[in-house]
Amino acid sequence: MTRPMEPTEAAAGQGVPRPPTGVGDGRELLAWLRLMRDRHPVWRDETTGALHVFRYADLLHVLSTPAVFSSDFSAIMPPPEEGAPNFTEGVLTMTDPPRHGKLRRLVSQAFTPRMIAQLEPKVVGLTRELFDTVAGADDFDLVASVAYPLPVIVIAEMLGIPAADRELFRTWGEALLSTNYELPVGAVPDGTMPEDIVRQLSEMHAYLLGHVRDRRATQRGDLISSLVAAEVDGDRLTDGETVSFLNFLLLAGHLTTSLLMGNTLLSFADHPDQADAVRADRELVPRAIEEVLRHRPPVVFQARVTREETELAGVTVPAKVPVMCWQMSGNRDERHFPDPDRFDIGRTPNAHLTFGHGIHFCIGTPLARLESRIVLNELLDRYRDIGCGTPVFYERSPEIFGVKSLPITVQHA
Numbered sequence: 109m110t111r112p113m114e115p116t117e118a119a120a121g122q123g124v125p126r127p128p129t130g131v132g133d134g135r136e137l138l139a140w141l142r143l144m145r146d147r148h149p150v151w152r153d154e155t156t157g158a159l160h161v162f163r164y165a166d167l168l169h170v171l172s173t174p175a176v177f178s179s180d181f182s183a184i185m186p187p188p189e190e191g192a193p194n195f196t197e198g199v200l201t202m203t204d205p206p207r208h209g210k211l212r213r214l215v216s217q218a219f220t221p222r223m224i225a226q227l228e229p230k231v232v233g234l235t236r237e238l239f240d241t242v243a244g245a246d247d248f249d250l251v252a253s254v255a256y257p258l259p260v261i262v263i264a265e266m267l268g269i270p271a272a273d274r275e276l277f278r279t280w281g282e283a284l285l286s287t288n289y290e291l292p293v294g295a296v297p298d299g300t301m302p303e304d305i306v307r308q309l310s311e312m313h314a315y316l317l318g319h320v321r322d323r324r325a326t327q328r329g330d331l332i333s334s335l336v337a338a339e340v341d342g343d344r345l346t347d348g349e350t351v352s353f354l355n356f357l358l359l360a361g362h363l364t365t366s367l368l369m370g371n372t373l374l375s376f377a378d379h380p381d382q383a384d385a386v387r388a389d390r391e392l393v394p395r396a397i398e399e400v401l402r403h404r405p406p407v408v409f410q411a412r413v414t415r416e417e418t419e420l421a422g423v424t425v426p427a428k429v430p431v432m433c434w435q436m437s438g439n440r441d442e443r444h445f446p447d448p449d450r451f452d453i454g455r456t457p458n459a460h461l462t463f464g465h466g467i468h469f470c471i472g473t474p475l476a477r478l479e480s481r482i483v484l485n486e487l488l489d490r491y492r493d494i495g496c497g498t499p500v501f502y503e504r505s506p507e508i509f510g511v512k513s514l515p516i517t518v519q520h521a
Protein backbone atom coordinates (compact mmCIF):
# COMPACT_ATOMS: atom_id res chain seq x y z
CA MET A 109 0.00 0.00 0.00
CA THR A 110 2.76 2.44 -0.86
CA ARG A 111 2.79 5.31 -3.25
CA PRO A 112 6.15 5.21 -5.05
CA MET A 113 7.90 8.58 -5.29
CA GLU A 114 10.38 9.76 -7.87
CA PRO A 115 13.87 8.84 -6.65
CA THR A 116 16.55 11.49 -6.83
CA GLU A 117 19.97 10.92 -8.36
CA ALA A 118 21.68 12.46 -5.34
CA ALA A 119 22.78 9.96 -2.71
CA ALA A 120 20.69 7.20 -4.30
CA GLY A 121 23.25 4.69 -2.99
CA GLN A 122 23.40 1.54 -5.13
CA GLY A 123 23.54 -1.67 -3.13
CA VAL A 124 22.80 0.05 0.15
CA PRO A 125 21.37 -2.54 2.57
CA ARG A 126 17.67 -2.01 3.39
CA PRO A 127 16.65 -1.15 6.95
CA PRO A 128 15.49 -4.15 8.99
CA THR A 129 11.68 -4.45 8.97
CA GLY A 130 11.28 -4.12 12.75
CA VAL A 131 13.29 -3.08 15.78
CA GLY A 132 13.04 -6.30 17.86
CA ASP A 133 15.89 -6.43 20.38
CA GLY A 134 17.59 -3.58 18.49
CA ARG A 135 20.77 -5.42 17.51
CA GLU A 136 20.18 -5.68 13.78
CA LEU A 137 18.88 -2.14 13.55
CA LEU A 138 21.83 -0.73 15.51
CA ALA A 139 24.28 -2.50 13.18
CA TRP A 140 22.46 -1.03 10.15
CA LEU A 141 22.42 2.46 11.70
CA ARG A 142 26.15 2.31 12.41
CA LEU A 143 26.89 1.30 8.83
CA MET A 144 24.66 4.07 7.48
CA ARG A 145 26.19 6.70 9.79
CA ASP A 146 29.63 5.79 8.49
CA ARG A 147 28.95 5.23 4.80
CA HIS A 148 25.68 6.94 3.83
CA PRO A 149 24.97 9.55 6.54
CA VAL A 150 22.28 11.17 4.37
CA TRP A 151 20.63 8.49 2.20
CA ARG A 152 17.80 8.73 -0.28
CA ASP A 153 15.96 5.41 -0.42
CA GLU A 154 14.98 4.72 -4.04
CA THR A 155 12.22 2.33 -3.02
CA THR A 156 10.22 4.79 -0.93
CA GLY A 157 11.70 8.12 -2.06
CA ALA A 158 12.36 9.05 1.59
CA LEU A 159 15.56 10.66 2.82
CA HIS A 160 17.19 9.07 5.89
CA VAL A 161 19.38 11.10 8.26
CA PHE A 162 21.74 9.34 10.67
CA ARG A 163 24.33 11.70 12.20
CA TYR A 164 23.74 13.76 15.33
CA ALA A 165 24.76 17.12 13.79
CA ASP A 166 22.53 16.61 10.73
CA LEU A 167 19.62 15.56 12.93
CA LEU A 168 20.01 18.70 15.03
CA HIS A 169 19.94 20.78 11.86
CA VAL A 170 16.78 19.12 10.49
CA LEU A 171 14.93 19.29 13.80
CA SER A 172 15.94 22.93 14.34
CA THR A 173 14.80 24.11 10.91
CA PRO A 174 11.01 23.71 10.76
CA ALA A 175 10.73 26.31 7.98
CA VAL A 176 12.36 23.79 5.64
CA PHE A 177 11.75 20.47 7.36
CA SER A 178 8.05 20.59 8.06
CA SER A 179 5.92 18.43 10.36
CA ASP A 180 2.81 18.95 8.24
CA PHE A 181 2.42 15.96 5.91
CA SER A 182 -0.83 17.06 4.31
CA ALA A 183 0.99 18.05 1.11
CA ILE A 184 2.11 14.47 0.46
CA MET A 185 -0.38 12.36 2.39
CA PRO A 186 -3.80 11.65 0.94
CA PRO A 187 -6.68 12.58 3.28
CA PRO A 188 -8.20 9.66 5.21
CA GLU A 189 -10.71 7.54 3.31
CA GLU A 190 -14.33 8.52 3.53
CA GLY A 191 -15.77 7.31 6.80
CA ALA A 192 -12.34 6.96 8.45
CA PRO A 193 -11.70 9.37 11.33
CA ASN A 194 -9.10 12.09 10.80
CA PHE A 195 -6.65 12.02 13.67
CA THR A 196 -4.18 14.54 12.26
CA GLU A 197 -5.92 17.92 12.55
CA GLY A 198 -4.78 19.78 15.63
CA VAL A 199 -2.02 17.30 16.48
CA LEU A 200 1.01 19.24 17.68
CA THR A 201 3.57 16.92 16.13
CA MET A 202 1.96 17.38 12.70
CA THR A 203 1.63 21.17 12.87
CA ASP A 204 4.04 23.91 11.78
CA PRO A 205 4.50 27.46 13.05
CA PRO A 206 2.73 29.75 13.60
CA ARG A 207 -0.22 27.48 14.47
CA HIS A 208 2.05 25.03 16.29
CA GLY A 209 3.13 27.69 18.82
CA LYS A 210 -0.46 28.66 19.56
CA LEU A 211 -1.60 25.07 20.05
CA ARG A 212 1.44 24.28 22.17
CA ARG A 213 0.76 27.22 24.49
CA LEU A 214 -2.71 25.77 25.12
CA VAL A 215 -1.40 22.60 26.65
CA SER A 216 1.96 23.60 27.95
CA GLN A 217 0.47 25.09 31.15
CA ALA A 218 -0.59 21.60 32.19
CA PHE A 219 2.89 20.18 31.68
CA THR A 220 5.23 22.70 33.33
CA PRO A 221 7.81 21.10 35.65
CA ARG A 222 5.97 22.75 38.59
CA MET A 223 2.58 21.28 37.60
CA ILE A 224 4.14 17.87 37.11
CA ALA A 225 6.02 18.05 40.43
CA GLN A 226 2.65 18.59 42.13
CA LEU A 227 1.52 15.23 40.75
CA GLU A 228 4.31 13.39 42.57
CA PRO A 229 2.36 12.25 45.68
CA LYS A 230 -0.48 11.01 43.48
CA VAL A 231 1.90 9.08 41.20
CA VAL A 232 3.69 7.55 44.21
CA GLY A 233 0.30 6.41 45.61
CA LEU A 234 -0.81 4.90 42.30
CA THR A 235 2.54 3.14 41.83
CA ARG A 236 2.30 1.55 45.27
CA GLU A 237 -1.28 0.42 44.62
CA LEU A 238 -0.19 -1.27 41.41
CA PHE A 239 2.78 -3.01 43.06
CA ASP A 240 0.46 -4.09 45.89
CA THR A 241 -1.58 -6.10 43.36
CA VAL A 242 1.45 -8.40 42.99
CA ALA A 243 2.63 -8.19 46.61
CA GLY A 244 3.99 -11.56 47.70
CA ALA A 245 4.47 -12.81 44.12
CA ASP A 246 7.98 -14.01 43.26
CA ASP A 247 7.43 -13.52 39.57
CA PHE A 248 5.11 -11.32 37.59
CA ASP A 249 4.91 -9.38 34.35
CA LEU A 250 6.22 -5.87 35.00
CA VAL A 251 4.52 -4.43 31.91
CA ALA A 252 1.06 -5.85 32.64
CA SER A 253 1.21 -5.04 36.36
CA VAL A 254 2.82 -1.59 36.46
CA ALA A 255 4.57 -0.24 33.37
CA TYR A 256 1.52 -0.30 31.12
CA PRO A 257 -1.24 0.74 33.56
CA LEU A 258 0.58 3.50 35.48
CA PRO A 259 1.21 6.01 32.65
CA VAL A 260 -2.25 5.46 31.20
CA ILE A 261 -3.96 5.96 34.57
CA VAL A 262 -1.98 9.17 35.14
CA ILE A 263 -2.76 10.66 31.73
CA ALA A 264 -6.41 9.56 31.92
CA GLU A 265 -6.73 11.26 35.32
CA MET A 266 -5.14 14.45 34.00
CA LEU A 267 -7.54 14.46 31.06
CA GLY A 268 -10.52 13.52 33.21
CA ILE A 269 -11.49 10.25 31.52
CA PRO A 270 -12.09 6.95 33.35
CA ALA A 271 -8.84 5.06 33.83
CA ALA A 272 -11.01 1.92 33.98
CA ASP A 273 -11.35 2.23 30.19
CA ARG A 274 -7.63 1.62 29.74
CA GLU A 275 -8.03 -1.71 27.94
CA LEU A 276 -10.00 0.19 25.29
CA PHE A 277 -7.11 2.65 24.87
CA ARG A 278 -4.71 -0.25 24.48
CA THR A 279 -6.81 -1.81 21.72
CA TRP A 280 -7.19 1.50 19.94
CA GLY A 281 -3.50 2.37 20.33
CA GLU A 282 -2.53 -0.97 18.83
CA ALA A 283 -4.95 -0.37 15.95
CA LEU A 284 -3.31 2.99 15.22
CA LEU A 285 0.21 1.60 15.38
CA SER A 286 -0.68 -1.44 13.28
CA THR A 287 -1.41 0.79 10.30
CA ASN A 288 2.36 1.05 9.73
CA TYR A 289 3.40 -2.58 10.37
CA GLU A 290 3.56 -3.62 6.74
CA LEU A 291 5.04 -0.42 5.27
CA PRO A 292 8.78 -0.02 4.67
CA VAL A 293 10.18 2.75 6.87
CA GLY A 294 9.70 6.07 5.08
CA ALA A 295 6.88 4.92 2.78
CA VAL A 296 3.93 7.29 2.62
CA PRO A 297 0.67 5.51 3.50
CA ASP A 298 -1.82 5.63 0.64
CA GLY A 299 -4.71 6.48 2.97
CA THR A 300 -6.46 3.10 2.76
CA MET A 301 -6.99 1.16 5.97
CA PRO A 302 -8.40 -2.30 6.72
CA GLU A 303 -12.07 -2.16 7.74
CA ASP A 304 -11.56 -3.42 11.27
CA ILE A 305 -8.94 -0.72 11.92
CA VAL A 306 -11.30 1.98 10.61
CA ARG A 307 -14.02 0.59 12.89
CA GLN A 308 -11.76 0.67 15.95
CA LEU A 309 -10.50 4.16 15.22
CA SER A 310 -14.05 5.37 14.67
CA GLU A 311 -15.00 3.94 18.06
CA MET A 312 -12.12 5.83 19.66
CA HIS A 313 -13.11 9.02 17.89
CA ALA A 314 -16.73 8.69 19.08
CA TYR A 315 -15.60 7.92 22.64
CA LEU A 316 -13.38 11.00 22.86
CA LEU A 317 -15.97 13.19 21.12
CA GLY A 318 -18.46 12.20 23.82
CA HIS A 319 -16.05 13.55 26.47
CA VAL A 320 -15.43 16.75 24.52
CA ARG A 321 -19.18 17.44 24.14
CA ASP A 322 -19.73 16.68 27.82
CA ARG A 323 -17.09 19.34 28.78
CA ARG A 324 -18.63 21.87 26.40
CA ALA A 325 -21.86 21.42 28.39
CA THR A 326 -20.23 21.17 31.85
CA GLN A 327 -16.80 22.37 32.97
CA ARG A 328 -15.25 19.65 35.16
CA GLY A 329 -11.89 21.17 36.10
CA ASP A 330 -9.85 18.66 34.09
CA LEU A 331 -7.55 19.02 31.08
CA ILE A 332 -10.36 18.35 28.58
CA SER A 333 -12.38 21.17 30.19
CA SER A 334 -9.36 23.53 29.87
CA LEU A 335 -8.85 22.52 26.25
CA VAL A 336 -12.44 23.18 25.20
CA ALA A 337 -12.48 26.50 27.08
CA ALA A 338 -9.07 27.73 25.93
CA GLU A 339 -8.79 30.36 23.24
CA VAL A 340 -5.87 30.70 20.83
CA ASP A 341 -5.78 34.25 19.50
CA GLY A 342 -9.54 34.45 19.85
CA ASP A 343 -10.14 31.02 18.25
CA ARG A 344 -11.32 27.93 20.04
CA LEU A 345 -10.27 24.42 19.07
CA THR A 346 -12.92 22.66 17.00
CA ASP A 347 -14.37 19.37 18.26
CA GLY A 348 -12.31 17.50 15.65
CA GLU A 349 -9.08 19.22 16.68
CA THR A 350 -9.73 18.59 20.36
CA VAL A 351 -10.46 14.91 19.72
CA SER A 352 -7.29 14.31 17.71
CA PHE A 353 -5.28 16.19 20.27
CA LEU A 354 -6.67 14.03 23.09
CA ASN A 355 -6.04 10.92 21.08
CA PHE A 356 -2.44 11.98 20.56
CA LEU A 357 -1.92 12.82 24.24
CA LEU A 358 -3.32 9.47 25.32
CA LEU A 359 -1.02 7.58 22.99
CA ALA A 360 2.07 9.79 23.38
CA GLY A 361 1.60 9.85 27.12
CA HIS A 362 1.41 6.18 27.82
CA LEU A 363 3.07 3.79 25.42
CA THR A 364 6.40 5.63 25.34
CA THR A 365 6.67 5.88 29.14
CA SER A 366 5.65 2.27 29.58
CA LEU A 367 8.39 1.21 27.13
CA LEU A 368 10.92 3.32 29.02
CA MET A 369 10.20 1.39 32.23
CA GLY A 370 10.70 -1.98 30.48
CA ASN A 371 13.84 -0.70 28.77
CA THR A 372 15.25 0.37 32.14
CA LEU A 373 14.99 -3.12 33.57
CA LEU A 374 16.41 -4.71 30.42
CA SER A 375 19.37 -2.31 30.55
CA PHE A 376 19.94 -3.15 34.21
CA ALA A 377 19.78 -6.88 33.45
CA ASP A 378 22.49 -6.39 30.79
CA HIS A 379 24.65 -4.22 33.08
CA PRO A 380 24.36 -5.58 36.64
CA ASP A 381 27.37 -3.54 37.85
CA GLN A 382 25.57 -0.32 37.00
CA ALA A 383 22.30 -1.58 38.49
CA ASP A 384 24.24 -2.24 41.73
CA ALA A 385 25.68 1.29 41.65
CA VAL A 386 22.16 2.76 41.37
CA ARG A 387 20.91 0.54 44.18
CA ALA A 388 23.78 1.76 46.38
CA ASP A 389 23.20 5.43 45.55
CA ARG A 390 19.66 6.45 44.65
CA GLU A 391 20.86 9.91 43.66
CA LEU A 392 21.99 8.15 40.47
CA VAL A 393 18.42 7.19 39.45
CA PRO A 394 17.71 10.24 37.21
CA ARG A 395 21.05 9.91 35.40
CA ALA A 396 20.52 6.19 34.93
CA ILE A 397 17.13 6.89 33.34
CA GLU A 398 18.70 9.44 30.97
CA GLU A 399 21.25 6.87 29.88
CA VAL A 400 18.49 4.31 29.27
CA LEU A 401 16.71 6.94 27.17
CA ARG A 402 19.86 7.44 25.10
CA HIS A 403 20.87 3.81 24.83
CA ARG A 404 17.44 2.17 24.39
CA PRO A 405 15.14 4.97 23.17
CA PRO A 406 11.42 4.05 23.12
CA VAL A 407 10.97 6.08 19.92
CA VAL A 408 13.57 5.36 17.23
CA PHE A 409 12.80 8.00 14.59
CA GLN A 410 10.70 11.06 13.82
CA ALA A 411 9.54 12.15 10.40
CA ARG A 412 9.59 15.48 8.59
CA VAL A 413 8.86 16.50 5.02
CA THR A 414 10.81 19.06 2.98
CA ARG A 415 8.78 22.16 2.22
CA GLU A 416 11.22 23.38 -0.44
CA GLU A 417 14.38 22.20 -2.19
CA THR A 418 17.26 22.21 0.24
CA GLU A 419 20.73 20.85 0.86
CA LEU A 420 21.76 18.56 3.65
CA ALA A 421 25.38 17.46 4.16
CA GLY A 422 26.11 18.22 0.52
CA VAL A 423 23.08 16.34 -0.79
CA THR A 424 20.43 18.24 -2.72
CA VAL A 425 16.97 17.30 -1.54
CA PRO A 426 13.87 18.27 -3.55
CA ALA A 427 10.67 19.61 -2.00
CA LYS A 428 7.98 17.22 -0.67
CA VAL A 429 10.42 14.47 0.34
CA PRO A 430 9.75 12.59 3.58
CA VAL A 431 12.76 12.81 5.91
CA MET A 432 13.34 10.07 8.47
CA CYS A 433 15.27 11.43 11.45
CA TRP A 434 16.87 8.45 13.19
CA GLN A 435 17.28 9.72 16.73
CA MET A 436 18.35 6.22 17.79
CA SER A 437 21.30 6.66 15.42
CA GLY A 438 22.09 10.19 16.66
CA ASN A 439 22.17 8.80 20.20
CA ARG A 440 24.90 6.34 19.14
CA ASP A 441 26.89 8.75 16.98
CA GLU A 442 30.56 8.43 17.92
CA ARG A 443 31.09 11.94 16.54
CA HIS A 444 29.04 13.26 19.46
CA PHE A 445 29.07 10.66 22.26
CA PRO A 446 32.39 9.10 23.32
CA ASP A 447 32.20 5.28 23.30
CA PRO A 448 28.49 5.49 22.37
CA ASP A 449 27.64 1.78 22.60
CA ARG A 450 28.73 1.67 26.21
CA PHE A 451 25.84 1.93 28.67
CA ASP A 452 27.26 4.37 31.20
CA ILE A 453 25.03 5.91 33.86
CA GLY A 454 27.83 8.38 34.67
CA ARG A 455 27.73 9.85 31.15
CA THR A 456 27.76 13.62 31.27
CA PRO A 457 26.76 15.62 29.33
CA ASN A 458 24.08 13.35 27.89
CA ALA A 459 22.19 15.44 25.35
CA HIS A 460 20.36 12.52 23.72
CA LEU A 461 17.69 13.08 21.07
CA THR A 462 15.10 10.72 22.49
CA PHE A 463 12.65 13.50 23.39
CA GLY A 464 13.29 15.22 20.06
CA HIS A 465 14.78 18.68 19.64
CA GLY A 466 13.63 22.18 18.76
CA ILE A 467 10.07 23.47 18.76
CA HIS A 468 8.51 19.99 18.98
CA PHE A 469 10.64 18.91 21.96
CA CYS A 470 8.47 16.52 23.97
CA ILE A 471 6.07 18.32 26.27
CA GLY A 472 5.67 15.23 28.45
CA THR A 473 9.37 14.96 29.37
CA PRO A 474 8.94 15.96 33.05
CA LEU A 475 6.06 13.51 33.42
CA ALA A 476 7.91 10.61 31.77
CA ARG A 477 10.95 11.29 33.98
CA LEU A 478 8.84 11.56 37.13
CA GLU A 479 6.93 8.31 36.52
CA SER A 480 9.99 6.28 35.60
CA ARG A 481 11.97 7.59 38.57
CA ILE A 482 9.15 6.67 40.97
CA VAL A 483 8.72 3.18 39.49
CA LEU A 484 12.44 2.46 39.57
CA ASN A 485 12.75 3.61 43.19
CA GLU A 486 9.75 1.50 44.18
CA LEU A 487 11.26 -1.57 42.50
CA LEU A 488 14.55 -1.03 44.32
CA ASP A 489 12.74 -0.47 47.64
CA ARG A 490 10.62 -3.59 47.37
CA TYR A 491 13.06 -6.10 45.91
CA ARG A 492 16.67 -6.85 46.73
CA ASP A 493 17.13 -8.75 43.49
CA ILE A 494 15.30 -8.50 40.17
CA GLY A 495 15.89 -10.88 37.25
CA CYS A 496 14.40 -10.53 33.79
CA GLY A 497 12.84 -13.76 32.57
CA THR A 498 11.78 -14.97 29.17
CA PRO A 499 9.98 -14.85 26.85
CA VAL A 500 10.29 -11.16 26.19
CA PHE A 501 7.96 -9.92 23.45
CA TYR A 502 9.04 -6.86 21.56
CA GLU A 503 6.64 -4.34 20.08
CA ARG A 504 6.10 -4.84 16.34
CA SER A 505 5.92 -1.25 15.14
CA PRO A 506 9.06 -0.17 13.20
CA GLU A 507 9.22 3.12 15.10
CA ILE A 508 9.24 1.96 18.69
CA PHE A 509 11.78 0.02 20.73
CA GLY A 510 10.64 -1.87 23.77
CA VAL A 511 8.73 -4.76 25.20
CA LYS A 512 5.06 -5.68 25.26
CA SER A 513 5.61 -7.98 28.21
CA LEU A 514 8.48 -8.46 30.65
CA PRO A 515 8.35 -11.37 33.09
CA ILE A 516 10.52 -10.65 36.12
CA THR A 517 11.59 -12.78 39.06
CA VAL A 518 12.10 -10.94 42.33
CA GLN A 519 13.53 -11.50 45.79
CA HIS A 520 11.71 -9.46 48.37
CA ALA A 521 13.73 -6.97 50.41
Ligand code: HEM
Pocket residue numbers: 179200201202212263357360361362364365368405406407410411461462463464465467468469470471472473475476
Ligand atom coordinates in the same frame (compact mmCIF):
# COMPACT_ATOMS: atom_id res chain seq x y z
C1 HEM B 1 9.71 8.20 27.43
C2 HEM B 1 8.61 8.83 27.10
C3 HEM B 1 8.46 9.73 25.90
C4 HEM B 1 9.21 9.81 24.75
C5 HEM B 1 10.43 8.99 24.36
C6 HEM B 1 8.63 10.86 23.95
C7 HEM B 1 9.13 11.26 22.72
C8 HEM B 1 8.69 12.38 22.04
C9 HEM B 1 9.31 12.91 20.84
C10 HEM B 1 10.53 12.31 20.14
C11 HEM B 1 8.63 14.00 20.48
C12 HEM B 1 8.94 14.93 19.31
C13 HEM B 1 8.19 14.53 18.07
C14 HEM B 1 8.61 15.36 16.87
O1 HEM B 1 9.51 16.19 16.95
O2 HEM B 1 8.01 15.14 15.79
C15 HEM B 1 7.54 14.17 21.41
C16 HEM B 1 6.60 15.15 21.36
C17 HEM B 1 5.51 15.20 22.21
N1 HEM B 1 5.27 14.43 23.31
FE1 HEM B 1 6.45 12.98 24.00
N2 HEM B 1 7.54 11.37 24.61
C18 HEM B 1 7.40 10.72 25.80
C19 HEM B 1 6.44 10.94 26.77
C20 HEM B 1 5.41 11.83 26.65
C21 HEM B 1 4.37 12.05 27.62
C22 HEM B 1 4.30 11.36 28.98
C23 HEM B 1 3.52 12.98 27.09
C24 HEM B 1 2.27 13.57 27.65
C25 HEM B 1 1.55 13.13 28.59
C26 HEM B 1 4.05 13.37 25.80
C27 HEM B 1 3.47 14.32 24.98
C28 HEM B 1 4.08 14.83 23.87
C29 HEM B 1 3.52 15.91 23.09
C30 HEM B 1 2.20 16.64 23.34
C31 HEM B 1 4.41 16.14 22.04
C32 HEM B 1 4.26 17.14 20.91
C33 HEM B 1 5.10 18.37 21.16
C34 HEM B 1 5.11 19.30 19.96
O3 HEM B 1 4.94 18.85 18.82
O4 HEM B 1 5.26 20.51 20.19
N3 HEM B 1 5.19 12.65 25.57
N4 HEM B 1 7.61 13.16 22.38
